[in-house]
Amino acid sequence: MIESFYAADYFQLTELQNFIMKTFNNTLEENCTENYSPELLSKFAAKFPLSEDNIFLNLLVEAVAVIPLNNIEFGRLSIAGLQYLLSCTNEKKNPFATPEYEVFRYSAILAAKQVSNDAHKTLMERLPTFEQIEKVVDSAQVDNDDKLIINRQNVASELDPLVEYVDFIRIDGQILADIIEPLGIIPAKIILDVYRQKARLYKSELSNTRGIPITICSKYVWDESECGSNALIEDNGKIVYL
Incomplete structure (x- = not known):
């Protein structure tokens, strides 16, 4: 997927780039229990330089940032991948779970x-x-x-x-x-x-x-009516932005 995105970028195939990113997002939404974004971010970090202007990198970082690091088994996220994650979320107001x-x-x-x-x-x-x-x-x-x-x-x-x-x-x-x-x-x-x-x-x-601290709970869900106006609830009550 990463190689395809960069091939599309090299040949300026904007529609193909958009298709790849849409496919990635859809995959995350449909397979929330099997999130391979840590592996993809590690693969990205091994092949391409860090650039905060890279749309696909930002998607990967956003996907990994909302996973508590304790839930990512050692070996799935490389040091380079972790460095990209921490660099892109450092002093940023983006959702972060850890x-x-x-x-x-x-x-x-x-x-x-x-x-x-x-x-x-x-x-x-x-x-x-x-x-x-x-x-x-x-x-x-x-x-x-x-x-x-x-x-x-x-x-x-x-x-x-x-x-x-x-x-x-x-x-x-x-x-x-x-x-x-x-x-x-x-x-x-x-x-x-x-x-x-x-x-x-x-x-x-x-x-x-x-960033924006979020709480993730897989066993229980949050009652939206009891959380107040400052809490944003997503994923059927499993993710809460405080």
């Missing part, structure tokens, strides 16, 4: 997976999901100090292209201090700058999710 801590978590674990199975396993253990953290009264109670990260510097190097697109200011300060900073895979200057920025902000000033 809290920023989970963005960092997914990025770090994906980077570790490129290094070794041991590094991947350790990061999985040291980076609990946001849901798991919320169940713990104090994030300092997360027991991870004794789990050494194998090839820490290699993990940091793999993670480096993604770090600039992670909006750390959106991550809770206690999570930064108790979970992220001790990993030693983020430059100290970045962590220090975030602490300084947080000192100047009220906690309520910034959402923990970039």
Whole structure:
């Protein structure tokens, strides 16, 4: 599909381009449980340079952005694909389904997976999901100090292209201090700058999710009559834009 789109673009076949994009959108709508947009975005990133003016890239990014990263199995979205996703949604007011801590978590674990199975396993253990953290009264109670990260510097190097697109200011300060900073895979200057920025902000000033945060629920649906006028509900109550 990607190659066909670019062939149509090269030969300036506008109608064919529109047909390909329409087909892609229809496929997403008809097969919402089998969304292959992460694989397509990875394939795009491997073949073509990043360009925010690219219509098909924007479609892919929009499709992946509304999938919680925790729902995308490791191996489906490449580091380059993730970089495209984070770059195109950074400081943009577009729907996004993943809290920023989970963005960092997914990025770090994906980077570790490129290094070794041991590094991947350790990061999985040291980076609990946001849901798991919320169940713990104090994030300092997360027991991870004794789990050494194998090839820490290699993990940091793999993670480096993604770090600039992670909006750390959106991550809770206690999570930064108790979970992220001790990993030693983020430059100290970045962590220090975030602490300084947080000192100047009220906690309520910034959402923990970039763009327009959305809530996705597959088991339950939202009652439109009870959500108020500021909530936009789509997909029969499964997706809510807050």
